[in-house]
Amino acid sequence: MTKRREIGFTLIRGFLAILIALLVATLLIFISAEGDGIGEKMEAAGEALKQLLIGPLFRMGKNGTSFELKRLADVFAAMIPTIFTGLSVCVMFSANQFNLGSEGGSMLGAFVAGMIAVYVPMAAGIHPVVAVLAAGVAVAVVMLIPAVLKAKMGVSEMVNSLMLNYIIMYIIKYLMSTHLADKSKGQIQSFPFMETAKIGPIVDNSVFTGAKLTWGFVVALIAVVIVAVFMYRTRWGYSIRMIGINQSFSMYSGMKVGAVVVLSQVLGGFLAGVGGGIEMLGRYPTFSWSALPGYGWTGITIAILAGNNPLYVPLAAFFMAYLSKGCDLMATYAGVPAQLIDIIQGVIFLFFAAEQFMARYRQKLVVKTAQEELQRKNAQSLEEGGAVNV
Amino acid sequence: MPEEKLAGEGEYVVQMKGINKVYPNGVAANQNVDFFLKKGEIHALMGENGAGKSTLMKMLFGLEQPTSGEIIVNGERLNITSPAVAIEHEIGMVHQHFMLVPSLSVAENMVLGMVPKKSGIFIDKVRAIEITREYSEKYNLHVEPEARVADIPVGMKQKVEILKALVRGAKILILDEPTAVLTTQETVELFKEMKSLKEQGYTIVFISHKLNEIMEITDRLTILRGGRSMGVYNTKDVTKEQISRLMVGRDVILEIQKDKAKPSDVVLRVRDLEFTNSMNRKMLDNVSFDVRKGEILGIAGVEGNGQKELVDILFNFQRPNGGSAAVNGENILGVSQEKIREMGVSLVPEDRMIYGIASTASIEENLISDRCGAKRLNKGPVFNMGAIHSESDRLIEEFTVLCKSRRQQVGMLSGGNIQKVVVAREFSNNPALIIADQPTRGIDVGATEFIRKKLLELSRSGIAVLLISADLNEVMELSDSLIVMHNGHIAAYFEDTADLTDAEMGEYMLGLKHQSPEEIGRVCHD
Numbered sequence: 001m002t003k004r005r006e007i008g009f010t011l012i013r014g015f016l017a018i019l020i021a022l023l024v025a026t027l028l029i030f031i032s033a034e035g036d037g038i039g040e041k042m043e044a045a046g047e048a049l050k051q052l053l054i055g056p057l058f059r060m061g062k063n064g065t066s067f068e069l070k071r072l073a074d075v076f077a078a079m080i081p082t083i084f085t086g087l088s089v090c091v092m093f094s095a096n097q098f099n100l101g102s103e104g105g106s107m108l109g110a111f112v113a114g115m116i117a118v119y120v121p122m123a124a125g126i127h128p129v130v131a132v133l134a135a136g137v138a139v140a141v142v143m144l145i146p147a148v149l150k151a152k153m154g155v156s157e158m159v160n161s162l163m164l165n166y167i168i169m170y171i172i173k174y175l176m177s178t179h180l181a182d183k184s185k186g187q188i189q190s191f192p193f194m195e196t197a198k199i200g201p202i203v204d205n206s207v208f209t210g211a212k213l214t215w216g217f218v219v220a221l222i223a224v225v226i227v228a229v230f231m232y233r234t235r236w237g238y239s240i241r242m243i244g245i246n247q248s249f250s251m252y253s254g255m256k257v258g259a260v261v262v263l264s265q266v267l268g269g270f271l272a273g274v275g276g277g278i279e280m281l282g283r284y285p286t287f288s289w290s291a292l293p294g295y296g297w298t299g300i301t302i303a304i305l306a307g308n309n310p311l312y313v314p315l316a317a318f319f320m321a322y323l324s325k326g327c328d329l330m331a332t333y334a335g336v337p338a339q340l341i342d343i344i345q346g347v348i349f350l351f352f353a354a355e356q357f358m359a360r361y362r363q364k365l366v367v368k369t370a371q372e373e374l375q376r377k378n379a380q381s382l383e384e385g386g387a388v389n390v
Numbered sequence: 391m392p393e394e395k396l397a398g399e400g401e402y403v404v405q406m407k408g409i410n411k412v413y414p415n416g417v418a419a420n421q422n423v424d425f426f427l428k429k430g431e432i433h434a435l436m437g438e439n440g441a442g443k444s445t446l447m448k449m450l451f452g453l454e455q456p457t458s459g460e461i462i463v464n465g466e467r468l469n470i471t472s473p474a475v476a477i478e479h480e481i482g483m484v485h486q487h488f489m490l491v492p493s494l495s496v497a498e499n500m501v502l503g504m505v506p507k508k509s510g511i512f513i514d515k516v517r518a519i520e521i522t523r524e525y526s527e528k529y530n531l532h533v534e535p536e537a538r539v540a541d542i543p544v545g546m547k548q549k550v551e552i553l554k555a556l557v558r559g560a561k562i563l564i565l566d567e568p569t570a571v572l573t574t575q576e577t578v579e580l581f582k583e584m585k586s587l588k589e590q591g592y593t594i595v596f597i598s599h600k601l602n603e604i605m606e607i608t609d610r611l612t613i614l615r616g617g618r619s620m621g622v623y624n625t626k627d628v629t630k631e632q633i634s635r636l637m638v639g640r641d642v643i644l645e646i647q648k649d650k651a652k653p654s655d656v657v658l659r660v661r662d663l664e665f666t667n668s669m670n671r672k673m674l675d676n677v678s679f680d681v682r683k684g685e686i687l688g689i690a691g692v693e694g695n696g697q698k699e700l701v702d703i704l705f706n707f708q709r710p711n712g713g714s715a716a717v718n719g720e721n722i723l724g725v726s727q728e729k730i731r732e733m734g735v736s737l738v739p740e741d742r743m744i745y746g747i748a749s750t751a752s753i754e755e756n757l758i759s760d761r762c763g764a765k766r767l768n769k770g771p772v773f774n775m776g777a778i779h780s781e782s783d784r785l786i787e788e789f790t791v792l793c794k795s796r797r798q799q800v801g802m803l804s805g806g807n808i809q810k811v812v813v814a815r816e817f818s819n820n821p822a823l824i825i826a827d828q829p830t831r832g833i834d835v836g837a838t839e840f841i842r843k844k845l846l847e848l849s850r851s852g853i854a855v856l857l858i859s860a861d862l863n864e865v866m867e868l869s870d871s872l873i874v875m876h877n878g879h880i881a882a883y884f885e886d887t888a889d890l891t892d893a894e895m896g897e898y899m900l901g902l903k904h905q906s907p908e909e910i911g912r913v914c915h916d
Contacts, residue, residue, distance in 0.1 A: 253759035
């Protein structure tokens with residue numbers, strides 16, 4: 001297919017997918033909407049849909065609908081950790097390494113950065129930098145466990161990294177409830193972070209501060225570019241991708257397969273750790289997580305949506321953050337039950353990610369393009385001819 | 391010369407009219423193709439790789455659906471939506487890659503999907519064996535019903551496949567490159583069986599690009615080129631040269647002109663190589679030879695006589711049990727592929743889809759896989775994209791890879807063009823030794839000719855070439871000197887291939903004759 005047709009198709013498909021998903025969502029919302037009679041229900045459903053679709057950007061009040069920067073900033077802020085986990089998963093999946101450790105990785109990164117923010121005094125400028133880098137390195141080192149076991153002994157990295165998530169979580173929980181706990185507080189949490197360690201907002205006004213849209217967002221976008229360059233413009237990124245496509249071919253070509261398998265997972269760990277660290281120092285005053293944050297799982301979704309291409313990660317992350325914000329608002333303002341939110345989110349995602357959706361229409365376009373090309377070719381080679389007889 | 395159209399459509403058992411097929415990836419595999427089968431004939435379907443032969447037959451067997459066109463079988467217009475429909479209308483297909491369950495017995499494979507039952511529940515193995523025997527005798531296709539498919543030779547597997555189609559009532563048999571996997575003797579036997587089936591009124595479509603076989607066995611032939619039919623001919627009316635011109639669109643020089651080799655220093659020195667595989671079978675036994683600069687040393691032999699193991703060991707996919715191998719005096723056994731390549735060893739692998747390419751990557755990415763760390767392609771930590779683009783464009787041009795651009799996925803190319811990508815990479819990194827393992831297997835005449843010429847040219851420029859090929863023509867024509875492997879041994883060494891005959895080679899290949907150790911020892915140039 002020609003490039004223009006391909007892009008056109010992708011746009012139409014994305015648009016239709018969202019439309020259908022919204023129809024299904026509308027039906028579900030309508031069924032569960034409060035109110036007597038169809039009229040009232042319709043009204044409630046309309047209100048809910050509005051929240052889902054434009055709520056993340058606009059405030060709907062008595063005085064009509066007005067754009068609210070704070071809400072957009074909220075969406076952007078929510079993208080910070082998931083861009084990092086998305087990149088992390090991209091790198092690992094590109095090498096065909098199904099390492100699911102980004103989840104525990106982001107928690108460990110947050111923990112390490114938090115502890116440095118509590119216990120290691122440093123100057124204001126370098127404190128968060130050191131803390132976040134240390135978080136990345138710590139997770140990278142932990143990822144050596146599944147990576148080296150895979151490279152040396154062929155142990156499944158998927159099982160290992162999945163279990164590792166829980167090991168990380170419980171070790172952190174243990175440390176937080178014993179040696180590192182601020183016992184003066186009612187809940188399990190660390191001592192407060194030093195002011196020097198905190199990551200500040202990009203612009204110091206109430207909107208950005210309130211939304212916690214910190215410099216982390218800028219760092220995340222820079223990371224996207226660096227990872228994209230690494231994957232598509234360096235020999236290591238190239239090796240990672242080739243090994244992901246065909247490991248035998250890569251070995252035969254003389255690449256260091258084992259080393260690259262380890263590299264991809266260590267790098268993935270580093271990115272997840274950095275993401276967790278930035279999130280912790282940008283958003284929280286103390287470390288108080290007692291469960292896995294979910295950023296790693298979202299990162300997997302994002303990487304799949306982005307087709308493992310780092311450049312699409314911010315788009316996918318935005319989509320997920322927008323969807324989740326819209327659903328939150330719907331639950332808060334339109335009284336849609338929380339359980340339904342997950343279903344709606346799922347339906348939208350399902351249609352969007354379904355590859356076979358509209359495959360027939362695509363095939364028609366492919367045939368059309370091929371035939372046009374043939375006609376051109378035939379016109380050229382008419383004089384060549386050939387004995388076509390039966 | 392084209393055959394006149396005969397009146398009366400009744401004589402055709404299959405009529406495929408105006409068939410078009412466009413695949414989801416945009417490849418137009420068939421364009422307005424007509425294909426007519428007469429009852430009781432052996433009809434060859436010929437063409438280069440990617441000409442659309444398999445696609446056409448897949449549509450007849452219901453594995454693919456035509457984009458447009460009609461298929462008429464026994465006068466009935468059909469919409470063949472699946473192989474089940476094809477089988478119902480007495481069409482059977484024997485695939486190039488066998489569709490058998492290796493862990494089951496021959497009889498169990500025979501009745502798969504139509505299993506005779508005891509009391510409606512249990513598989514009636516006795517009956518299955520009876521059925522197999524019955525058909526085996528009726529069609530004179532000898533198989534062992536109780537043997538496990540994994541244990542029987544290739545030739546017998548093929549008979550099982552043919553019987554499978556016959557048991558299901560096939561009257562029209564499609565054989566997709568059936569001789570590609572067979573030895574000469576097995577091929578002879580297959581042809582006998584095909585003739586006997588023909589006499590019993592069966593219609594056979596024979597897909598092949600081996601000209602000799604076509605001339606020997608078929609009645610008529612249809613030639614495809616670039617997805618279009620180049621016409622139908624009576625086999626007896628056309629010559630090999632005419633056919634090959636119709637297939638590739640120009641005259642192909644089937645005989646290679648070569649001047650005498652002037653071999654100098656030894657590049658690859660192999661001594662006393664021993665290897666026993668995991669099934670405890672001795673695959674290499676005391677193998678010693680030298681390959682010198684400027685010569686092509688061929689290794690001939692029926693497949694499975696140690697050639698694959700030899701290549702695997704030389705490229706460190708496998709560790710030997712004993713012996714030594716060195717390139718320019720430096721050991722290569724147990725050394726990483728990276729080091730082996732640094733020593734200047736290139737390999738055209740036997741299985742190009744598994745080792746040769748990363749199929750969803752671009753042509754460019756496939757061309758640089760062995761040299762991605764080279765200084766000239768990198769600027770500090772990042773790639774020098776300009777240098778990479780110009781290097782791949784140069785290789786695409788030099789090796790005449792037919793493609794839209796260097797960004798095209800390599801897996802979308804035809805077999806011959808994929809092999810050209812592999813060869814372009816392997817021949818262009820300044821090698822001291824090229825190991826070419828079945829370099830032209832399953833690819834079209836044009837690409838074959840190109841690759842052979844290139845190999846010859848490189849050897850004359852002072853590169854040592856080790857050529858392993860099951861294609862007798864290829865090894866005998868291309869090699870300067872030749873060894874024959876049988877059962878893990880070197881059975882013979884011929885210093886000059888000029889006056890060797892097929893028959894003589896055959897005797898060594900099948901182990902009927904064996905040279906003395908002194909004669910074989912001459913391959914070591916100490």
